[in-house]
Amino acid sequence: MSTSQPDASRRPSDDRATPDELLHELPADTTPEDLVLASGRDITPRTLAWAERKLASEGRAAFDKLLP
Template identity: 55%
Template structure:
């Protein structure tokens, strides 16, 4: 294929990212450290306490709400 020729388009079903690849959970526990880092915060005692409270209140799926 020459540089001037565009690549052929893929069908829409092959261009869409499957839903299971859009989530962060891998079946493992979500730690307070995971929550702090996903929120883009520094690992400080205050932020870790915030993450512990958030995990207790909302559960481990709450990490999905913070990520794009």
């Protein structure tokens, strides 16, 4: 008896990796809250002030230092 399994050569491959440029791309409208969350901290007035200073001095590169 045959099974109704699709031909293995016609199935899409699940071993494709997401390209680096998509993994590390930030949206244009990132906020200090995003930076706080990316750092693993809770959103408080103190951490928001830290994130605002960090974004003002480093720009979007502040995220590059936090995210892999």
